[in-house]
Structure formats: C-alpha cells, structure tokens
Amino acid sequence: MNREAQPPSAGAADAETQGEEAPSPPARTGSLAPLRHKTFRSIWIASLASNFGGMIQSVGAAWMMTSISGSADMVALVTASVTLPIMLLALLAGAAADNFDRRRIMLAAQTFMLLVSAALAVCAWLGWITPWFLLLFTFLIGCGSAFNGPAWQASVGEMVPRSDLPSAVALNSMAFNIARSLGPAIGGAIVAAVGAAAAFAVNAVSYFGLVAVLARWHPNRPERRLPRERMGGAMAAGIRYAAMSPAIGTVLGRALLFGFGASAVSALMPLIARDLIGGGALTYGLLLGAFGAGAVGGALATARLRAMATSEGIVRAACLAFAAAAAAAAFSSWLVVTMAALLAGGAAWVLALSTFNVTVQLSVPRWVVARALSLYQMAAFGGMAIGSWTWGMAAEAEGLPAALVEAAAVMAVCAALGLKLPLPRVGAANLDPRSGWVPPDTALDIEPRSGPVVITIEFRIREADIPEFMKAMAERRRIRRRAGARRWTLLRDLSDPEIWIERFHLPNWIEYIRHNSRITQADALATGRAWELHAGPDSPHIRRLIERHTDAPPDTVRPELSEPLTDARRFG
Numbered sequence: 001m002n003r004e005a006q007p008p009s010a011g012a013a014d015a016e017t018q019g020e021e022a023p024s025p026p027a028r029t030g031s032l033a034p035l036r037h038k039t040f041r042s043i044w045i046a047s048l049a050s051n052f053g054g055m056i057q058s059v060g061a062a063w064m065m066t067s068i069s070g071s072a073d074m075v076a077l078v079t080a081s082v083t084l085p086i087m088l089l090a091l092l093a094g095a096a097a098d099n100f101d102r103r104r105i106m107l108a109a110q111t112f113m114l115l116v117s118a119a120l121a122v123c124a125w126l127g128w129i130t131p132w133f134l135l136l137f138t139f140l141i142g143c144g145s146a147f148n149g150p151a152w153q154a155s156v157g158e159m160v161p162r163s164d165l166p167s168a169v170a171l172n173s174m175a176f177n178i179a180r181s182l183g184p185a186i187g188g189a190i191v192a193a194v195g196a197a198a199a200f201a202v203n204a205v206s207y208f209g210l211v212a213v214l215a216r217w218h219p220n221r222p223e224r225r226l227p228r229e230r231m232g233g234a235m236a237a238g239i240r241y242a243a244m245s246p247a248i249g250t251v252l253g254r255a256l257l258f259g260f261g262a263s264a265v266s267a268l269m270p271l272i273a274r275d276l277i278g279g280g281a282l283t284y285g286l287l288l289g290a291f292g293a294g295a296v297g298g299a300l301a302t303a304r305l306r307a308m309a310t311s312e313g314i315v316r317a318a319c320l321a322f323a324a325a326a327a328a329a330a331f332s333s334w335l336v337v338t339m340a341a342l343l344a345g346g347a348a349w350v351l352a353l354s355t356f357n358v359t360v361q362l363s364v365p366r367w368v369v370a371r372a373l374s375l376y377q378m379a380a381f382g383g384m385a386i387g388s389w390t391w392g393m394a395a396e397a398e399g400l401p402a403a404l405v406e407a408a409a410v411m412a413v414c415a416a417l418g419l420k421l422p423l424p425r426v427g428a429a430n431l432d433p434r435s436g437w438v439p440p441d442t443a444l445d446i447e448p449r450s451g452p453v454v455i456t457i458e459f460r461i462r463e464a465d466i467p468e469f470m471k472a473m474a475e476r477r478r479i480r481r482r483a484g485a486r487r488w489t490l491l492r493d494l495s496d497p498e499i500w501i502e503r504f505h506l507p508n509w510i511e512y513i514r515h516n517s518r519i520t521q522a523d524a525l526a527t528g529r530a531w532e533l534h535a536g537p538d539s540p541h542i543r544r545l546i547e548r549h550t551d552a553p554p555d556t557v558r559p560e561l562s563e564p565l566t567d568a569r570r571f572g
Contacts, residue, residue, distance in 0.1 A: 031302055031303040031304075033164050034160045034167050040159040043152075044172070046210040047152075047172070050207055051175055051179035051183070052183045053202055053204070053206025055183030055292075058187070059191060059199060060190070060197075060198075061200075063281050064134060072393075073389065073392035075268075075392065076267040076391060078134070078138060079384070083263075083384045084139065084142065085143040085145070086146045086377050086378065086382070089143060090374035090378045091374050091378060093105075093374055094370040095231055095371055095374075096150075096231070097374075098369070098370040099228045100228070102154060102155050105147060105151040106151045106152055106155075107214040109144045109151070110207050110210050112144045113145070113148075114204055121198075125197040146377075149377055151370065153172070155219075156169065165362070166358045170354045173298075173350040174350070185286060188281040188282045192281050226513065235371070238368055241368050241371070241372065244479075246424075248360065248363060248364065254315065254421065254423065255353075256382060257383065258411070259379070259383025259384040261410030261413075262322055263388045263391065264403060265291070265342070267384075268395055272338065272400070273287055276401075277333060277334075287338060287342055290339035290342040290343050291345060293346065294342065294346025294347040295346035297347050302350075311359055316418045318355075319412070319418075320411070322344075322408075325341040325342060326404045326407050326408040327404065328340075329404055330408070331401065363426055364431065365432075365518070367518055368518075429522035431520045433520060434521050446546070452508065453505065453509055453545070454544075455502075455543070455544055456501050456545070457540050457542050458500070458540055459500045459530060460535045461498055461533055461534070462498065462533075473500075475526055475529075480504055483519055484511060485515060487505045489503050
C-alpha cells in the first residue's frame with residue numbers, strides 16, 4: 001500500500017494520553033533484581049565507591065565554607081555550584097550521549113573529575129583555598145557530573161531488561177544514598193580529625209575503581225546506519241521533542257518545582273546542624289546520614305510501592321512527606337527529632353526523583369532518551385540550583401526556620417499541582433520504531449545532503465468526515481514536527497474540495513530518512529486515523545520532491561530506478 005505509516009487498528013490509544021495509570025501489576029522480580037546482570041552490577045558497585053568519595057568531598061567542601069565564610073548564602077552556594085553545571089550543560093551532554101560512545105563519555109567525565117579532585121586536595125593542603133576558589137573547584141566537579149549523568153542513565157536501559165528498569169533506576173539512587181548514609185559521618189570524622197584536604201584526597205582516590213571498570217567494559221554497539229547529527233541540531237531535536245510531548249512537559253515542570261522546594265533541606269543542612277541543633281561537623285554528618293538512610297529505604301521500597309500505587313500517587317505522597325520533614329526540621333532543636341524527620345525526607349526524595357526518571361525513560365523512544373533525561377536533569381537540578389541560592393538568601397534575610405517553612409509550602413504546592421497536571425501513563429505505548437519502512441528508490445541521483453526535500457500526501461475526505469480528519473491531522477502535525485519535519489501545512493483544493501494535501505519539508509535526504517526512522521509504532525497508531533478516513537479508490541498518494549533553483553543544473557535521471565515504486569516501498 002502507498003502510505004507513510006501502517007494504519008492503526010480502530011480505537012488505538014494515543015501515545016501521549018495523560019492521567020492516572022492503573023497500579024503496575026506485582027513485580028515478578030524484586031528491587032535487587034538488576035544486580036543479576038554482570039555489567040550493571042560491576043558499574044553499580046564501582047559507582048557506589050565513587051559516591052562515597054563524593055559525599056566525603058561534599059562534607060569537606062561545605063564545612064570548609066562554614067570555616068572560611070560565615071555567610072549563609074555562600075554556604076548554600078556550595079550546593080548550587082555543583083548543580084548549576086548540570087542545568088547549563090546537561091542538554092549538550094545528552095546530545096553527545098545519543099550520538100557518541102556513551103562509555104567513552106563516562107570514562108572521560110570520571111577522569112576529569114579525578115584530576116579536579118586531586119587538584120582541589122593539593123590546593124587545600126597548601127592553604128590556597130578562598131571561598132570563590134572553592135566554588136570554582138566544586139563547579140568543575142559539577143561539570144564532570146553533568147556529562148556523566150545522561151550517558152550513565154541512558155546506558156542503564158541497555159544493561160537491564162525493560163521490566164527491571166524501574167528497580168535499576170532506584171538502585172542507582174540507592175547507591176548514592178547508601179553513600180549519603182555512611183559517607184557524611186565518615187567525612188565529618190575525617191574533616192574533624194585531619195582536615196578538609198584529606199576529604200578531598202579521598203574523593204580523588206575513589207574515582208580509580210570506576211575508571212578501571214569503564215576502561216574494561218566493551219559493550220556491543222549496534223551498527224550506525226545514519227551519520228551522527230550535528231550537536232546543535234541534536235540539541236534542537238531534543239528540545240523540540242520535549243516541547244511537542246505534553247507528557248514530558250508535565251514531568252519536567254513537576255521535577256523543577258520539586259527540586260526547587262526540596263533543595264532547601266540539603267543546602268541549609270550545615271546551618272541546621274550548627275544553628276538549630278548547636279552541633280559541629282559530626283552532627284552535620286549524622287544529619288546527612290539520616291537523610292541518606294531514609295533514601296535507601298525508599299529505594300528498597302520502590303518495587304513494592306509501584307505495584308500498589310500509581311506514579312502520581314507516589315509523587316504526591318513524597319511531596320507531602322518532604323514538606324512535613326522540612327517543617328519539622330525548622331522547629332526542632334533536638335538531634336534525634338531532626339534525624340527522624342530527615343529519615344522521612346530522604347525516602348520522599350528518592351521516591352519522587354526515581355519516579356520522575358523512570359517516567360521520562362519509559363515515555364520516549366531510544367533515539368532521544370539521553371536528551372530527554374538531560375532535560376529532566378536540567379529541570380530537577382536547575383530547580384535545586386535556583387532553590388539553593390534562594391533558600392540561602394531567605395535564611396540570611398528572614399531566618400533559617402522561616403526559610404524551611406517556606407520550602408515546605410512549596411512542596412505542598414507541588415503535591416497539589418498533581419490534581420491539575422498528573423504524571424502521564426507509562427509503559428502502554430509501543431515506542432519501538434515502526435516496522436516495514438525502508439528508504440524509497442528514486443528516479444534521480446540523490447546524495448545524502450541533497451535537499452530541501454518536500455513531501456506531499458494527498459487525501460480524499462468526505463464532507464461529513466472533515467471534523468474528525470482535522471483532529472487527526474492536528475495530531476499528525478505534532479508528531480511530524482516532533483520528529484523533525486519543518487513548515488508543516490495542510491492544504492485544500494479549491495476546485496475539488498474533497499482533496500486535502502499534507503505538506504512538510506526536511507532539510508535534506510538524510511534528514512528525511514532520519515525523520516522516518518524516528519516514527520514509532522505508537523506514533524503510527526496515533527496518527528493513522530487520517531488513512532482510515534481517506535475515501536479514494538486507492539491509498540493516499542505520496543509525492544517526494546526536491547526543491548531546485550532555476551539556475552541549478554538539471555537532475556540526472558537513472559533509468560533503472562525510474563519505474564513506479566513498489567507497494568512494499570511506499571511509506572512516505
């Protein structure tokens with residue numbers, strides 16, 4: 001048949017349907033099931049060791065800032081300097097992870113962070129550290145994290161089966177939070193006994209294991225059939241996909257608001273330890289440990305909770321629990337009470353962020369997954385970076401308890417927002433590439449960069465079917481543009497009003513092929529209603545045209561390819 005997408009079965013579900021999904025069926029595997037996969041297990045263990053070093057370094061940096069600067073906003077900027085690069089660089093990192101070898105990107109990022117950490121240790125040992133110098137080093141470490149994150153998270157989906165992905169994401173959070181549970185106490189002891197320089201040195205050493213594991217890992221990469229996208233175009237494609245996907249936009253907005261409100265507790269925790277409880281570095285480590293222990297518990301409970309509740313239900317409960325934790329920390333002067341509140345806050349933290357992460361991964365096709373994850377990181381960590389600065393200034397101007405109460409109010413708003421913008425359903429849409437499409441033969445010599453290419457598809461629509469046809473074409477427009485089409489228009493013939501023509505442009509022939517390779521099974525189902533409404537005796541007629549200027553040389557006809565396309569190759 002002469003069509004650019006296989007027609008759907010009647011009543012096919014929209015790939016972007018939003019709202020409450022039914023609770024997932026009980027998981028057949030437990031929360032630790034992804035560790036059965038050797039590659040994931042090896043990298044996870046090495047990452048755990050690196051996370052320990054990172055937490056020890058964070059304690060050293062935060063406590064050193066309280067020693068060399070008594071300003072609350074400067075202390076909060078230590079957290080902001082790590083998260084800000086993620087907001088600034090994550091999209092570039094995601095585009096690189098979708099176009100280049102993810103293992104090499106992770107290896108380069110880890111090596112860079114090792115060298116920066118070592119330089120920070122040396123400078124601290126020599127007494128060269130100033131507040132802004134310390135922020136520079138933490139900013140550079142954040143740059144390494146920004147490039148490592150999308151590559152690592154996108155690789156998880158290739159290391160474990162789809163059914164284990166939610167547990168694998170939760171295990172990644174658990175690895176960080178196991179380190180958060182024990183690392184801060186160790187870091188506090190190291191800082192108290194030896195000084196911050198030793199904490200920075202321990203962090204530098206912790207990268208060696210992960211670098212070694214990545215150097216030995218040689219994954220099987222599928223053969224690349226299309227040339228790599230240019231980085232600018234790849235970044236634009238990621239933004240365009242998110243902008244044309246209401247489901248992804250909802251996740252990004254909720255993640256940004258959650259990160260903004262939740263950042264208050266982590267950014268102000270050194271001040272909570274010092275001013276509200278009256279402790280020192282060890283107290284700060286204990287508070288971080290309680291927060292991390294709660295996060296570990298939340299990660300272990302992820303599989304069970306996903307079997308019992310919807311994603312939206314989990315996120316709403318997490319927002320309210322975190323609001324309660326922030327409010328309790330604001331009014332408590334007792335270490336035990338504050339630790340109990342932070343235990344609940346840590347569980348809420350990992351449950352919300354891992355749910356956002358899994359929702360993004362299961363809502364986009366593989367060709368754009370790293371870019372979608374990078375946009376999620378930009379939203380969540382951008383919210384954290386802005387929040388860290390905001391709550392630091394609020395604590396400076398209004399007092400620490402007031403800042404924490406205001407952050408709790410933000411978290412309550414994030415929960416209430418779910419009534420209007422619930423998280424989308426995940427897992428129902430088939431995001432595999434549509435089957436059967438092959439690049440068509442042409443009667444003219446076409447090079448990969450030949451273009452622009454213009455596609456027209458001619459439909460015959462009865463007058464009574466026009467309202468439904470217009471609705472179907474609005475969905476086609478969104479999906480076409482999301483996959484890279486430009487200048488999409490819908491035309492009606494003035495001499496024969498039943499004739500409607502869909503028209504869109506691609507920059508060149510290779511982008512035309514790339515566009516069609518991005519159309520998923522779910523896209524074909526969601527947009528195929530237009531084909532069902534076609535009333536002509538044959539299938540809608542497709543023309544593939546190439547723009548030519550009047551002063552350009554004539555195209556060369558290849559006689560062997562000048563016959564009409566076969567039915568098997570007419571897809572658009």
